[in-house]
Amino acid sequence: MVIRSCATLAAVILIVLALVLVSARKPAQDDWTEPFPAFRIADNLYYVGSKGLANYLIATPEGHILINSDFEANVPLIRSSVESLGFKFTDIKILLISHAHADHCAASATIKKLTGAKYMVMEGDAPVVESGGKTDFFYANDPEGQYPPTSVDRGRRSETRRRCVDGAFDARPYKRLHHLDDEGERRFANTRRCDHRKPQC
Numbered sequence: 001m002v003i004r005s006c007a008t009l010a011a012v013i014l015i016v017l018a019l020v021l022v023s024a025r026k027p028a029q030d031d032w033t034e035p036f037p038a039f040r041i042a043d044n045l046y047y048v049g050s051k052g053l054a055n056y057l058i059a060t061p062e063g064h065i066l067i068n069s070d071f072e073a074n075v076p077l078i079r080s081s082v083e084s085l086g087f088k089f090t091d092i093k094i095l096l097i098s099h100a101h102a103d104h105c106a107a108s109a110t111i112k113k114l115t116g117a118k119y120m121v122m123e124g125d126a127p128v129v130e131s132g133g134k135t136d137f138f139y140a141n142d143p144e145g146q147y148p149p150t151s152v153d154r155g156r157r158s159e160t161r162r163r164c165v166d167g168a169f170d171a172r173p174y175k176r177l178h179h180l181d182d183e184g185e186r187r188f189a190n191t192r193r194c195d196h197r198k199p200q201c
Contacts, residue, residue, distance in 0.1 A: 032103065033073045038081035048081035050074055053103060057082055063093030066117065069107040075114070092117045100125035102133060106147035118153040126152045 031052035038048045041056075049055035050070070055078050058065040064087060070078070079089045095117040097105040105121075108129065112119055121129055128136050132149035139145025 032071065033077065035077055035080070038084050040085075046085055048078055048085070050077050055081075057085070057087065057092075059085075059087055064091050065094040065096060066092045066111065066115075067096045068098055068104045069095060069111045070103060071106045072110060075107050075110055078111075079114075090115055095119050097121050097125070097129070100128040100133070100136065101139065102145050102147050105129055105150070109148040109150040112150065119150060120154045121152050 029052070032050055034051040036047075036049060036051040038046060040046050044059045046057040046059065047054070048057045048066075049068070053070045053074060054068065055070060055074075056067040058067070064082075066078070066082075069075070082089045082092070092111070092115040095108060095111055095115070097108065099105075100121065108119055111117060119129075129150050130152055133146040134140055136145060
């Protein structure tokens with residue numbers, strides 16, 4: 001009887017923990033498609049993303065560059081943000097992504113079709129986006145991590161800045177703006193930034 005009671009209690013605790021984790025995760029995903037006012041960051045760089053997912057527009061007279069496509073549901077939000085700044089969505093000539101996860105590239109095929117933009121991704125991500133996420137090392141078996149396969153027009157090499165530290169080379173990636181947090185504050189991916197106070201090699 002005691003064993004059965006313990007087993008029941010353990011099951012209840014697991015269910016409660018699962019519900020807590022789901023409820024804690026939900027707001028972060030809900031804000032991925034929540035509108036957020038577009039704004040100018042600096043010069044010709046603009047924020048055109050949602051409250052929870054970061055998208056950027058680099059505006060040039062020769063055509064614009066959009067960074068990240070996000071989910072299909074985000075496309076109308078991105079388009080509205082671009083147009084609210086006085087730019088034409090159809091003037092986007094290049095589509096870049098930060099990396100090949102669905103929350104940053106699932107709508108790339110749609111944006112390519114709507115704008116005719118050239119799709120440029122990191123060389124290591126090209127096979128993943130062209131497979132629709134099915135070759136991703138972590139999300140390959142997760143239906144939520146898959147998206148419409150999109151042909152890549154040009155691959156980009158990943159580059160890191162090298163520097164001298166005590167006579168040795170140290171290559172570290174820069175921090176990049178990844179998502180916005182629950183308060184709309186900019187949050188950075190977990191990468192380290194080069195210390196420019198150190199002498200460069």
